[in-house]
Amino acid sequence: MKKFTFVLLAVAAVSFVNAQGILGKIKKATSKDSSGNILSGLGKSTSGSGLSNDDIINGLKEALTIGTDSASKRLHKTDAFFTNAAIKILMPPEAQKVESTLRKAGLGSLADKAILSMNRAAEDAAGGISTIFIDAVKQMTVTDGLKILKGGDFAATDYLKANTTAKLTEKMRPVIEASLAKVNATTYWKDAFTAYNKIPLTKSQVNPDLSAYVTEKAMAGIFYSIGQEEQKIRKDPAAQVTSLLKKVFGK
Structure with a gap:
């Protein structure tokens, strides 16, 4: 019984770590998209077609x-x-x-x-x-x-x-x-x-x-x-x- 409980805890820990990693990647990607693409694009092109x-x-x-x-x-x-x-x-x-x-x-x-x-x-x-x-x-x-x-x-x-x-x-x-x-x-x-x-x-x-x-x-x-x-x-x-x-x- 103790062994089974230990296995469940181990699986839960791994799942939590993976989830944290996925969330981190999503956050990083979102942050990069917002600052790297949208905000940095302002001022470069007003029309959205590469026109100044x-x-x-x-x-x-x-x-x-x-x-x-x-x-x-x-x-x-x-x-x-x-x-x-x-x-x-x-x-x-x-x-x-x-x-x-x-x-x-x-x-x-x-x-x-x-x-x-x-x-x-x-x-x-x-x-x-x-x-x-x-x-x-x-x-x-x-x-x-x-x-x-x-x-x-x-x-x-x-x-x-x-x-x-x-x-x-x-x-x-x-x-x-x-x-x-x-x-x-x-x-x-x-x-x-x-x-x-x-x-x-x-x-x-x-x-x-x-x-x-x-x-x-x-x-x-x-x-x-x-x-x-x-x-x-x-x-x-x-x-x-x-x-x-x-x-x-x-x-």
Whole structure:
């Protein structure tokens, strides 16, 4: 009986030692994983894909610079607005009655010239837009960069829209006004409304702010085009034309 009891005690002791050893290994492994992998990883890569903060911010600035420049060049061409159904500038809602009345009266050519001239003004003004975005790109913070990188497909475009719309409106309106005058848009617009106001039974004198309207619609077209460029850079390896873009967006 004593011998049997001794054997049981020996087995229990061995089991306790083994258990202690296993627990020690688990504790050691857990400690190593926590300090060696998780904590030491902080600061080395913010995105979890081997990208530093500098990589992210510089890559996004480069993407926005390339995207806005490409959009500017593409829109600064004859028919870039006029033949693109997605961004073509049409008569404003309050002037659509004018267009309809003119066409019914056989004066559709006046409306056509007014519409064409608005689009020509936007195409002309698009030539200088890339420089307008420089300040917003320079002011981008690391926090902004992370939100854009992890955001939706149009996160960079939305960032520009949120940070430049007011400034763009202020800076682009004089450019649009000059462009409208350059392509005789104000003359065509005046002709259309003068003819409309002379037609019997027209009950209201309509003459919306042409430069404000064209500025708003031109900016909408610009942001739409920048969004298309962002899509290419995010998803098309062929559009990732620099090593930094490949590093940031390729992953």
